[in-house]
Each structure stands twice: as C-alpha cells, then as structure tokens.
C-alpha cells in the first residue's frame with residue numbers, strides 16, 4: 001500500500017510533544033477517535049482543535065467486537081458502510097479520516113506515537129470494554145451521545161434506583177444539552193495527513209455482497225431499511241424530519257406494533273451508530289412541539305429517549321453488573337447461570353413452536369431488527385419459559401441487532417430478568433400474541449398461513465404441540481382466559 005503522507009509537522013521528540021506554532025501559540029496534537037460520532041452535526045470532536053492545533057481523525061473497526069460470533073455480517077456491513085460514507089463526506093470538506101481495522105488498544109497507542117500526538121479524544125462510552133481501549137493513554141472523553149452531559153450529568157453515586165424515579169427527578173425542569181453548531185476545524189484537521197494519504201493508509205476489509213431481505217418483508221419496513229446508506233447522517237435527518245411531520249402524532253398509539261414503516265421513530269440505528277445525535281433528535285422534537293403543540297405522542301417519544309439515557313448512566317454506575325446472571329443480586333433471576341442447550345438454538349432459529357415468538361425471531365434473523373414489543377416477549381420467553389440464562393439471549397441480540405447498543409441491550413435484558421433494581425418482569429406471550437397480532441397478520445407474514453384452522457395463536461390446542469418444559473403455560477392460559 002503506497003503511503004502518501006500529507007503535510008507532516010516538524011518532528012518532535014515524544015518527551016516534548018507540546019509544540020509552539022510560528023505565531024508563538026501552544027499547539028495541541030489530538031487523536032480524534034470518531035467511532036461513535038459518524039456525523040458532522042453536533043460532533044464536538046471535529047470542532048475541538050483550534051486552528052493552531054493539529055489533529056488526526058480515525059475510526060477503527062474493533063476486530064474482537066466485530067468478529068463473526070459477536071456481529072452478524074449485516075451489522076458488520078452497516079458499520080463498514082457508515083465508516084466509508086463518513087470518510088467520503090469528510091473528504092469533500094478536505095478533512096482526512098483514517099479508517100483502520102484491528103484492536104483499538106493496540107492501534108491507538110501506535111498512532112499516538114507514529115504521529116507524535118498527545119491525547120486521544122473520543123465520545124465517552126458506557127461499556128467497560130471500550131473504556132479499556134484507552135487505559136494507560138492520555139485521553140479525554142466527551143459525552144457527546146448522551147442527553148445529560150457536562151453540568152447536567154447525573155451523579156452516579158445518587159443515581160435513582162428506578163427509571164421512574166430518574167425520570168421524575170429530571171422531568172420537573174428537564175434540560176438537555178443543546179446540540180453544538182460549531183464547524184469542524186478544517187485547518188487543524190488536515191495538518192497531519194492529506195485526504196488522499198488517509199484514504200491510502202486505510203485498511204478496512206472489503207465490503208461483502210449485500211444481503212437483501214425478502215421483498216414482502218422489505219415492504220413492511222421503512223424504505224430501504226436494510227441498506228446501510230439509509231442510516232447515514234443525511235438520510236436519517238431527512239427521514240426523521242419527515243417522520244415528525246407525518247407520523248409523530250400517532251406514536252403513542254402505534255409504538256407497540258410489531259412491524260410497519262412508521263409506527264415508531266426508527267431512530268435506534270442512527271443513535272446507536274452515532275450518525276444522529278440524541279440531543280439533535282431531542283431538539284427537533286422540541287421544535288416540533290413549539291410549532292404544533294406538545295401532545296402525548298411527542299412527550300412519549302422523549303420519554304423513550306430518557307430510557308436510553310437511564311441505561312447509559314446505569315451501566316456506568318454498575319459496569320459489570322449488566323453482564324452477571326444474578327446482576328445486583330436483589331432478586332431471584334430466572335434460568336440457571338450458563339444454561340443454554342437445544343432450547344436456545346430453537347429460540348435463535350425461530351423454531352420454538354410458539355408462532356408469536358418464532359415470527360419475531362425469524363424477523364430478527366432476516367432483517368437485523370425487531371420491534372420493542374417483540375424484544376420484550378422473546379426475551380421473557382427465553383428466560384422464563386425456556387429456562388435459559390438470559391445472557392445467551394443478550395449475546396444473540398448483540399450479534400444480530402443492527403441497532404445494537406451495549407447499554408440499551410444488556411440493560412433491557414438485565415431489567416426483564418430482574419438483575420437490576422426492580423423485580424423480574426415476565427410477559428405472557430400467549431396473551432400478547434392475541435393482543436398485538438389479533439388478526440395474525442404479522443405471524444402469517446413471517447411464517448406463512450397456519451396449516452390448520454385458525455390455531456395460529458392457540459398452538460396449545462393442537463395435540464402434538466411441543467410445550468416448553470419449564471413453562472407454566474397452563475397458568476398462562478388460565479390467565480389469558482380469565483380476562
């Protein structure tokens with residue numbers, strides 16, 4: 001690979017990295033680690049350096065986190081596509097972005113040394129694994145993907161134990177940080193490598209062929225949902241603006257649907273990949289409310305963004321608890337630690353015998369997406385009815401979900417299992433199937449028409465139905481019939 005190095009600063013020793021520019025100003029030299037900030041809007045990394053500074057922007061595809069057992073091909077393709085798209089968009093502005101693949105804990109110190117940089121600056125993560133990437137280095141976090149940062153950041157020592165308490169504490173005078181309008185410091189950003197140099201030194205794996213999703217399914221999701229281009233910054237801003245105009249008004253009523261193009265915001269992929277700032281999303285909802293008035297739906301969308309926020313801070317408070325079967329140890333958690341076996345495989349493949357669960361799991365496998373209602377039910381089913389360790393389910397979601405976010409995913413799983421502060425929450429999948437898929441349209445779309453009669457949501461009436469061993473389904477059935 002031909003290394004085309006652009007304007008290189010005068011070499012300095014590692015010991016004396018604070019440089020003085022010709023005007024006498026002290027120069028800082030930053031390594032801007034942009035992985036979770038693939039956007040120009042509200043991206044404090046790109047506007048951090050002053051003109052007198054020098055900075056190198058880099059994205060690194062973390063090898064371990066994107067290995068096949070932790071990230072599906074679809075999720076890897078999305079990440080690679082969004083990295084490349086961001087590189088191209090920055091190139092148009094004459095800003096170089098280096099794209100690397102490997103272990104950030106190895107690559108970051110190498111880059112610091114190679115380019116005589118002082119400090120790594122990145123969006124503050126929530127997961128211990130990502131905090132460790134910079135251990136031993138000079139680093140600076142900017143909590144650019146949280147609503148409540150800087151002076152609004154919750155004190156982790158007194159973080160309320162429940163989401164409701166957190167929300168009630170914040171809501172009376174809820175303020176979130178305004179998105180930044182600052183422009184990227186182009187001068188500082190193109191002092192170390194030229195655009196062509198950064199592209200030539202990039203070593204991301206080649207994209208693999210796309211995995212199109214079946215036409216019938218694709219039509220039921222937002223347009224081109226499966227194509228990574230739809231989750232890039234310009235596409236997302238355009239789609240969300242349109243969503244606010246045309247569909248926000250019914251969010252509260254429609255948000256529990258199982259499939260559809262506009263029943264919810266579909267913000268989770270751009271928020272988790274960093275192509276949209278949570279603060280920008282919040283501000284756009286606020287502006288919409290100012291113009292058209294606040295209603296239950298607009299409030300509820302902000303309410304859901306606060307859930308995301310809560311899990312982010314909770315994970316920082318209890319970094320390892322999110323990954324322990326018993327969690328905080330306050331409740332009896334379902335399943336046996338480590339328990340998986342054949343039931344897990346049937347669940348992953350959508351072959352449990354309960355159509356409502358199977359349809360959701362097949363949707364996930366085919367698209368990398370599942371509704372919130374579906375997620376709650378399949379999670380509950382795996383741990384309460386199949387008796388598996390909930391962490392196997394969380395790990396499967398991590399691999400499959402296009403919107404995978406460590407705090408939201410592991411936090412929601414732990415929450416349902418009762419591994420956090422509140423008691424376990426099990427869902428009656430039989431009841432939920434009737435309630436949310438009453439005409440069986442969703443299950444029929446995924447599984448085809450039922451073979452016999454109208455037993456779609458009453459599989460237990462079939463003599464050979466494989467009732468899950470650990471499932472108290474008779475009890476569930478009674479509960480269903482009692483209402």
Ligand SMILES: Cc1cc2nc3c(=O)[nH]c(=O)nc-3n(C[C@H](O)[C@H](O)[C@H](O)COP(=O)(O)OP(=O)(O)OC[C@H]3O[C@@H](n4cnc5c(N)ncnc54)[C@H](O)[C@@H]3O)c2cc1C
Nearest residue numbers: 264265266267268304305308372375403404405408409412
């Ligand atoms: C077991 C389980 C695993 C989950 N894993 C993830 C995950 O890996 N990544 C992820 O982004 N969300 C996760 N969620 C939360 C939620 O299901 C998705 O955010 C939501 O379905 C995405 O669709 P949407 O953007 O249209 O949501 P909307 O209903 O439009 O909500 C707007 C935004 O609010 C946030 N939000 C909504 N519900 C939740 C919630 N329960 N917890 C945290 N944030 C929420 C998301 O950022 C979402 O984009 C999980 C939920 C469960 C029950």
